[in-house]
Amino acid sequence: MNFQNNNGNEAIEWPYPVHYDRTIHVYADVLVIGGGLAGCCAAIAASRRGKKVVICDKAPIKKSGCGGAGMDHWNTVLESPTSPMSVEENIECGRDTGMCHRDYIAEKGTWDALMELEKLGLNIRDDLDEFKDAATRDEATGLLKAYDYREMVAVKLHGGNYIKPILWKGAKDAGAEMYERVMVTSLLTEGGRQGARVVGAAGFSMTGGEFYVFHSKSVIISAGYACSMWIYNMEITGNSYRWDPNEIGEGLAMAWTAGAEVYGMHKAGSTKGNNPFAWPRFGIGNPSNTWFPCSIVDNRGKEIPWEDVNGNILTSVEARNIPAEGQPYIGSSKSDNLQGIGQANLIHDLGERIRNGEYELPLWADLAGMPEAERRSIWGVMIGNEGKSRFTLYDLYTRSGFDPEKDMLMAPVELPENYMKFGAWFHGEPDVVKPWRTENGGQGEIACDWKLMTNLPGLFVAGASGGLEGCSFACSTGFYAGNRAAEYAADTDQGEIDEKQLIAERERVYAPVKRTGQKNAYVSWKELWGGTTRVMQQCCGEYKTVPILKHGLMWLESIKNTEGQMTFARNPHELARVLECDTRFTVSSIFLHACISRIEAEETGETDGYIFNRLNGENVETVFKEKKYWLKGENEPGYLDNYEKCLERERSGR
Amino acid sequence: MSDKCYVVPNPSGPTLAVSIDPDRCVGCNSCVNICRIQTLLPNPVHGRPPIVAYPDECWYCACCVEACPRGALEMHLPINQRIFFKRKETGEVFRIGAADSPSKSYFQPPVGW
Known part of the structure; x- marks a missing residue:
């Protein structure tokens, strides 16, 4: 069958009318570059403050960005009514990320953002009692807890696959204007000067080729990570690549060129997947993340024991979701900076025991053997909603005859020791890209202050562009940045765009x-x-x-x-x-x-x-900042004071 | 600088990514309009199935499959990503997408979707 109508590779005319010489001017109070989760939330917040908001995206906003392909759980809701720990405590005891004020802002807003999403129409609760009496369910709220079944710090989302259409509609209803398949290529600054106030951006249409000039009082960069810098995306990567290929760091590059400070780029961490040895993410047997806490058996059917973070053997499936002694809660090691909140895992010496013959490869994820609620949670709420898994895994596998009530899914064959590394399950052997990556170390980001504003006046960041990875952080910082950018726009005039810079x-x-x-x-x-x-x-x-x-x-x-x-x-x-x-x-x-x-x-x-870096003309400058600079000088004394100060205007409705 | 532009679709290998059943497709371009990559482009002939122009750039998000009102699209994992599953009771082993896999079944999704 001629599926693709291109068997002969024959050239066809580009299907859209092209006008490379046409220039279109667009005027806004707040320009949002990147319409993913963070960008849509920013647009909603700024629009509600009465501002004219324009969102640009290389893709159709209804499903664009990493979260556009779905999401399964919402991390770090420490502001929930029953939270085991305050955000202040969590940050104070947590890892020093170099920009803890930014982490604080993100964590502070996750619960409110979740409630806002529910108001916009996202299905977040077990309203139909499918999980009644299951350990995952919080009876008071009907929310489904993820990882930790004693404390509610992460929430499984029933309707996570639909998060993007809901935010897209929310932004449209709030009045935001959308420019889709428009690629923003650079920021425009006052007088065309590096380090000056940002007054707009330039770009072009990926369908019609027209040149776009956006005039804006403030600009938010929510363009995701800078991916695929180490690896050319080979053509047989299939479903392995976690990050939206549109995320190649335009936000970072344009901010840098305009003179914005960046932080932590020495971590030089590329992202995972994206290599021809990798497996469909979440589509192979494994015990972590979306599949947590799935039992794993060896090739002879012998179950691999689990242990908690203290090294104690866990004797029941239920125990995997209960904090170990001394643990305040079980978190997600990816987005939480607190030490000691790791999840239970397979026994630490599994590699050795495989090598000495106690366990035989391959390993299998025993969905069939899991308690029913857990099975339906993994192969249902989670795989049915997580990014890129609703159709390419949930549907495709079941149509291939995979039956979670009867079957076990194979785990890839790895070097036995690799089963202890989260992610190695997905990356495949040989782990060729290892030297080029930092494991969950992040990659560096655009630096920002307590308002999520960069050192360039009028330029704000949200989501992964500001180092705030994950759906909950993207949304909470999106709402926050949208509000701060709207306030900035209220106090300023439309800046002048420099003709020379444009040419x-x-x-x-x-x-x-x-x-x-x-x-x-x-x-x-x-x-x-x-x-x-x-x-x-x-x-x-x-x-x-x-x-x-x-x-x-x-x-x-x-x-x-x-x-x-x-x-x-x-x-x-x-x-x-x-x-x-x-x-x-x-x-x-x-x-x-x-x-x-x-x-x-x-x-x-x-x-x-x-150490921060910024471009000054042709030279790269190194900027040193003292420990905990975000709480020094005008930002004394504490986290909450700064946060409250930033929210004053929003709350008073000015 | 000419406004006359051409698309040279990439050949179908090594990854097909997505196929469109021409018997079901009515050429509504719902899939084209949701594709984040421009993997799919509208067919120059009105009403005909879209062109899978850039399958090599596909992210496998399957938003196109979801968007199709006629169920005409199907994602295909490349062969190197089709893993096995084992029936617990019998020990039979099957491969995703293989000719001998058990009859197609739909696991009941949790309600509330």
Whole structure:
């Protein structure tokens, strides 16, 4: 069957009318770049404050962003009425992330954000009593607890697959204007100056090719992470890649170019999956995250024991969801910074016991053997809602005959020791990309103050662009940033856009189109991407030295000035992909520069604070900040005081 | 700078990603309009199934499958991602998508969806 109508690879005309020479001006009070969970929440909040809000997204906003493919549970609701710990305590005892004020803001808003989502129409409770009397259910609220069944700190969401359509509708109803398939390529600053107030942004349409100029009093970057800097996305990655491929760091790159400070980029962590050895995320047998706490049996049917974080063997399935002695609650190691809140896991010496023959590979996730409520929770509430699993796993597997009441799902064969590493289950063997990643270490982000505003006046961040990963943090910081950006816009005039800056950006954006057809324009965006990943693999790997990192910068520059000037774009889609490579040059250089700053700081002994970086002309500056700077000077004395101060206007309705 | 643009669809291998049943598709482009990647583009012939133009860039989010009012779209995991499952009682082993897997069944989803 001619499924794809392209058997001959024949060229067809681009299906949308194209007007590369047309410029469209759009005026807004608040411009939101990236319409994912954070962006939609920001748009809702700012619109409700009476502001004219414009959201741009490379994709259709109804399902765009990482959360657009669904979500299964909502992390860190420490503001819930029965919370075991206050956000203040949680942050004070937690890990020093270098921007704890930002983590505080995120944690402070997760419960309210969840309640807001319910008002907008998200199904969050077990209203129909499917899980009545099950340990996962909180009887008082009808919410389903995740991980921890004693305390409610994370919530399973019945309707998580529909979170994006609900937020999309919410933003539309609130009056936000949407520009879909518009790729924002740069920020515009007052006088075109680096480090000056942000007055808008430029971009182009991925369907019609038109040039867009957004004039705005304030701008929010909610464009997700900077992904795929180390690995070219091979064509057989299938369903393994967790992050939306549209997340390639445009927000970070444009903020950097405009002069915004970035933090923690020396962590240089790429993201996981996205390699040809990986498995469908959540689509293989495993005991963690979405599949927690699924029993695992060996190939002979012998169950692998579980142990709690203190190393005590757990004798029942129920015990896996109860905090161990001394644990305040069981959290998610991914988004919570508190130490000692890890989940129970398979016995720690499983690798050894496999090697000595006690357990035989492969392992199998014994859904059939789980108590009914747990089975329906995993292969239902969780897999039925989690990102990219409703159709490509839940539907596809059941249509292939997989029956959770009768069957066990295989776990990939790994080096036995790897079963102790969360994520290794998904990444597959050989774990080739390991030296290029930090395990759950994050990757660095755009820095911000107590208002989630960057050092550039009028520029705000929300969600993963500000290092706030996960659905609950994206939404809570989205609402917060939307409010702060609306307040900023209320106090300011529409800034003047610099004509020269606009002309230069237009020149840059359309260069690949102009050169298409010329004899030396034979480099595809894929080759260019693959080329930049080689630089990062070689020069930003596990072993880093200043000469190697500097070599990487030189290498990037060389590719940018040679092959980067030979890349063709035959239509607006390809143009977007070429410009993403331009973004990769910038993002990769930030990683390399930040690593150099870090090594140099270690050499001079300046490691007792935090290192930020920013671009000043051609030079990269290193900015040192003292420990806990977010509670010093005008920000004394405590977290709550600062938070309350920022919320004053919102509460008084001004 | 010409406004005349062309699409050169990528060949169907190594990953098909998504197939469209031409007997069910009415060319409404619901799938095209939700695709975050532009993997799917409208067919130049009105009413005909969309072109799977860039399957190699697909994220497998399956929003297109969800959006189709006629159930004409199907996602396909690449062969290297089709794992096994084992029937606990009998010990029989099957592979996702294999010709000999048990008859298709739908596990009852939790209500409330």
